[in-house]
Amino acid sequence: MKKRITILIVAVVAVVALVAGIEMYRGHASERNNTMATRQTQQSKTTGSDKAPDQTKSGKTLVVYFSRKGANFDGNLKVGHTKVVADFIQKHTKADEYEIVPVQDYSGTYDETTDQAKKEQQENARPKIKNPLPDVSSYDTVFIGGPIWWGEYPMIVRTFMDAVDLNGKTVIPFTTAAGSGLGNTQEAVRKQYPQAKVLDGFTVEGTKADGAEGQVNDWLAKIGY
Ligand SMILES: Cc1cc2nc3c(=O)[nH]c(=O)nc-3n(C[C@H](O)[C@H](O)[C@H](O)COP(=O)(O)O)c2cc1C
Known part of the structure; x- marks a missing residue:
């Protein structure tokens, strides 16, 4: 009986740890995605609408x-x-x-x-x-x-x-x-x-x-x- 209770506790702890691990990964992943999205927006700003002024008309x-x-x-x-x-x-x-x-x-x-x-x-x-x-x-x-x-x-x-x-x-x-x-x-x-x-x-x-x-x-x- 005592042995069964121990096995049950170990199983419950293992499941909780697994679920917590999955949640942590999800958190990191969404943080990473957000960072990448921000970087992409910044990049498209510098290469898109905020690009360097057109130097071609007068040049040097x-x-x-x-x-x-x-x-x-x-x-x-x-x-x-x-x-x-x-x-x-x-x-x-x-x-x-x-x-x-x-x-x-x-x-x-x-x-x-x-x-x-x-x-x-x-x-x-x-x-x-x-x-x-x-x-x-x-x-x-x-x-x-x-x-x-x-x-x-x-x-x-x-x-x-x-x-x-x-x-x-x-x-x-x-x-x-x-x-x-x-x-x-x-x-x-x-x-x-x-x-x-x-x-x-x-x-x-x-x-x-x-x-x-x-x-x-x-x-x-x-x-x-
Ligand atoms: C040798 C000489 C010839 C000039 N011939 C003319 C001319 O044909 N037509 C004109 O409008 N002004 C003429 N000017 C006046 C000058 O073009 C004018 O004063 C000019 O603004 C001077 O420029 P600078 O101070 O950069 O030399 C002549 C001036 C000089 C000294």
Whole structure:
């Protein structure tokens, strides 16, 4: 009799232990499933709607410019008008910047400079650039800026364009001028780089460059930057 009672107690304890074990496993399993579900939701958030911003529209951007400080018809400029615009573009697009620096600078009076510029244009000259040219291989977009000199880019900008192949990239002209707007710069860029995507350029009167940041940003937004 005593033996039977002992067997019964052992059997009851074994069943209770088995049931408790099953329940514990179930608890762990559902906890694990919940954790996995949470992880999957987090993953789909980072690879789905919260994915990194689209870098493809501007990629890596370079702002190239030539600008002449000093004696201009509208005063003695501490900073050239085109540089002011170049800096606004750089600030907005977080681009790298490259200034075209001529070997023979244009530091004469305004009249001397216009004479020199006219001569270079008539001779279709390619004045030498002093600083090393940029490696443009990693850039998707290149802005090219300059003042309008006799209706077009100064010839030193043409030196840059001859030396640096921007075919296959997005190229965007910008200028400052007294009244000629973009002059023929857009056409010059298209002709130079037939395989480039040339977007609508920006121009502002040089004397209004300092106050043109809003205009520059509006234009950049319009063309997708
Ligand atoms: C040599 C020279 C030629 C110029 N030719 C023109 C021109 O044909 N049309 C125009 O609207 N402005 C002309 N300008 C005015 C400049 O384009 C204008 O002042 C520009 O904002 C200067 O830019 P920068 O300070 O970056 O050099 C000329 C200026 C110079 C010095």
